[in-house]
Amino acid sequence: MALFKPENVEDFYEIEEVLGSGHFGQVRKVCERTSRTHWAGKFLKIRKTACSRLGLDRTSVEREVEILQILHHPNIVALKDVFESRSEVVLILELVSGGELFDFIAEKENLLECEAIEFLKQILEGLKFMHKNNIAHFDLKPENIMLSDKGSSHPNIKLIDFGLAHHFCQGEEYRSTSGTPQYIAPEMISDEPLSTAADMWSIGVITYILLSGLSPFQGETDEETLKNVIATNYQFNKHYFSMTSSMAKDFIVKLLIKNPNERMTAEECLIHPWIKPITRIQVDKRNRSSINMRSFKKFNAKRKWKMSYNMVLMCNRLVSLRLPCTSSSNPDPLQRQCESDTEETESKPASLLRRRLSSSS
Numbered sequence: 001m002a003l004f005k006p007e008n009v010e011d012f013y014e015i016e017e018v019l020g021s022g023h024f025g026q027v028r029k030v031c032e033r034t035s036r037t038h039w040a041g042k043f044l045k046i047r048k049t050a051c052s053r054l055g056l057d058r059t060s061v062e063r064e065v066e067i068l069q070i071l072h073h074p075n076i077v078a079l080k081d082v083f084e085s086r087s088e089v090v091l092i093l094e095l096v097s098g099g100e101l102f103d104f105i106a107e108k109e110n111l112l113e114c115e116a117i118e119f120l121k122q123i124l125e126g127l128k129f130m131h132k133n134n135i136a137h138f139d140l141k142p143e144n145i146m147l148s149d150k151g152s153s154h155p156n157i158k159l160i161d162f163g164l165a166h167h168f169c170q171g172e173e174y175r176s177t178s179g180t181p182q183y184i185a186p187e188m189i190s191d192e193p194l195s196t197a198a199d200m201w202s203i204g205v206i207t208y209i210l211l212s213g214l215s216p217f218q219g220e221t222d223e224e225t226l227k228n229v230i231a232t233n234y235q236f237n238k239h240y241f242s243m244t245s246s247m248a249k250d251f252i253v254k255l256l257i258k259n260p261n262e263r264m265t266a267e268e269c270l271i272h273p274w275i276k277p278i279t280r281i282q283v284d285k286r287n288r289s290s291i292n293m294r295s296f297k298k299f300n301a302k303r304k305w306k307m308s309y310n311m312v313l314m315c316n317r318l319v320s321l322r323l324p325c326t327s328s329s330n331p332d333p334l335q336r337q338c339e340s341d342t343e344e345t346e347s348k349p350a351s352l353l354r355r356r357l358s359s360s361s
């Protein structure tokens with residue numbers, strides 16, 4: 001178990017602007033006082049008592065920390081340090097400064113499948129490593145796929161947010177219904193025992209969106225989306241997939257399978273001909289196919305709008321609770337409580353919707 005340092009984080013790091021917000025706290029840029037190096041500080045509110053509904057359980061933070069300590073991989077965010085006070089735990093993480101992959105792609109005019117695959121390969125490499133270590137992420141979605149530095153000619157993928165991740169023990173049966181409706185695997189919704197295969201479902205959904213700008217199971221409401229997932233009800237709309245190769249569709253088909261045991265693993269994905277072509281014809285097919293940029297840009301704009309809308313909703317709820325809500329223009333460390341003090345009052349399925357405010361569904 002990691003050492004949760006009891007010292008005050010501000011004795012070692014200067015707290016700077018907000019980089020992002022999650023359901024239980026904020027992520028801020030921090031500067032190490034001795035080295036002047038920048039990191040990301042993830043400030044998580046901890047429940048004061050076992051029966052309190054505010055903040056996170058300390059054991060779930062311990063789990064996130066334990067998992068991050070195992071995962072040393074170029075495509076996974078690195079953990080440097082952990083500080084703890086009475087009401088808060090601060091994770092000092094590698095600073096991922098290139099923003100979200102989807103935002104980076106949305107800025108482009110065109111993108112060939114072979115270029116998109118370079119990013120997908122890195123996601124799969126990170127997952128392969130995670131799964132080999134019996135760890136599942138369980139919250140893969142565009143918001144959690146970031147780039148280390150978008151200025152570089154080959155930006156590096158970094159998977160973030162291991163708040164729902166799980167480290168499987170030998171023979172363990174683990175269930176969880178937490179996640180984001182658009183990306184969640186059917187076995188999660190039906191509360192069946194989970195495995196790393198649930199992440200592979202999310203990769204199928206993310207790839208589908210990346211190529212077409214459509215979300216395969218998106219309904220009018222979360223309930224409708226969840227129903228579509230359970231029914232594995234999706235198709236390749238000709239209009240949106242007109243520029244997509246048959247190999248890409250085959251890749252998705254082999255992931256969006258209801259039975260988790262029949263889905264491709266990350267290792268198998270990496271040797272699928274769409275990712276690793278063998279023949280000249282396969283290489284040519286990838287080079288001739290492109291992603292549906294017009295539709296993708298629309299999807300991403302809508303996703304960002306919904307994220308902002310949800311953030312406003314969350315802040316309004318805080319205001320009604322008379323709790324302070326910080327903005328990036330006010331980096332006062334005394335006002336770090338944004339989001340983590342909200343009470344979740346939604347029902348059915350409770351933990352699924354627990355994360356909905358941060359979702360783009």
Ligand code: ATP
Nearest residue numbers: 019020021022023024027040093095096161163358
């Ligand atoms: P959620 O409730 O959505 O699961 P969370 O509380 O677990 O969120 P994260 O998802 O880890 O928090 O982080 C929230 C946001 O902060 C991210 O979407 C991202 O924008 C930003 N962020 C997280 N980690 C880093 C990092 N290492 N470097 C830069 N920005 C980061």
